[in-house]
Amino acid sequence: MNSSPLIKPVSVHHLHNLSLCYILSGGNMLPVQKNNVGDRRQVHRTHSAKYYIDRVHDTLTTRVSKLICAVIIGLLIIISILTFILWLSLRPHRPKFHVREFSIPALAQANGFDGAQVIFNITARNPNLNVGYYYDDAMQVVLYYQDEDIGSTTLLHPFLQEPKNETILYGVLSGPTLLMNNQRWMQFQADRAKGAVIFRLSVSSTIRFKVSSWNSHSHKIHVNCEVGVGPDGLLLPRYINIKKCPVYFS
Template sequence: MATSSSDATHCNKTVTGYPAPINQVVSGYPAAAAAAAPTHYYAFRPLPPSSVYRPLGSNPYNYSVRPTLFYRMIIFCVAVLSIMTVLALIAYLVLKPHLPEFRVESAAVSQLNATRSELTARWIFTLVVNNPNKKLGIGYDRLEASVFYGGELGLAASQLAPFSQDKKNQSTIEFQLGAINEYVGENVVDRILRSRDRGSVDFGIRVLGWIRFRCGSLRTREHMIRVSCDPIRIAYSLHNGTGTLTGQPEKCEVY
């Protein structure tokens, strides 16, 4: 009995040294904690499962894919635009396109009659169109010619047929414009009749249209042109009442 009591006392004795025997408790640690201590150890702490596992096909860097693609598209568009601008500038410097030249070759006015505020007349014009370009042809489309008086007042208008010119080429356009009982106001009628009685009346021509330069199979985009021929002095004969262009052919402004 004495031996058993001595053995129990020896087993429950707290050890203060190191290392401790297996059947003894280290000072400061309960026996239960020592019994629950893990029997295996890791070389490093495992990462949480959420930081290791990702669904199949997911991109951990997805936040940077869209901005990068957007920036690349912008750079590509800027590069293409820059190349096209440089090519257009080179073509312009090499070809040097010039606007066509217009001049009034002949003009005549017949059947000029006026009431108190209305005008009746028929105008016949011949325009010479010159293409000064050495390397470019010109195509003309959607042309409209009008005759006016006093700088602004339109008297008659008509569409002109489209045509085209080769380089260093000249074309002639003849057209007629008519007004029948066109209301222009008493003041305008009075001014026209007074000028006719003095021997001449100044009219003007405007031509609006679209042109396109071409070089072989290449075509430029359309450009609007405005042609202004003003004044055109028409001299009247007292015998037949018909007026014709007086002086030299008038060169027109083209812009």
């Protein structure tokens, strides 16, 4: 039995490639299959030594720049923290004023108008650890009743109040320092019948802050203390050592 050669099927695309190669060879060459896939070659680019030197130089420059920026930022953060801590320790707090005593002994007497006296005791405290106060002027104390000035006096001479120190302002208003008349005394008695007579003590002076050898500019300090006495002429309990007097500067 004769065996016939095996004929493999050829695709149209394969025949096209064979024909193209045969035509290009002028018909004198045997057709050779052209494989497009095998002709794909990768192109490798080469760089000069200067290129790599520049790359290394750029890398070192970038690293040095980042290091310098990090050091500068770190120093700024440390300086800011130290400045904030220093500001907290040296930041001046306002003086604190409290009324310890206030009384009108003659208020309980029907004919107490002639010998009327107002006795007061105020403490001025410096709460700072490192800041002192220079009071350049004497303390001016004014007593108000229904926003009318009814008496005033001057206490203390200019002085330096050291840190964590307390100064007592004690005074008595009577005679020429207490502007009293019969009509006003009758108003006191009317309020007394209601259970309380309310006054306002105002303290003013000129103050400077002292930190070591440095002194601030002068500021006008104003203190307003609301006080009230009962029918016996003594300070009511709600005003004793509880209420801090508002302080402001101008």
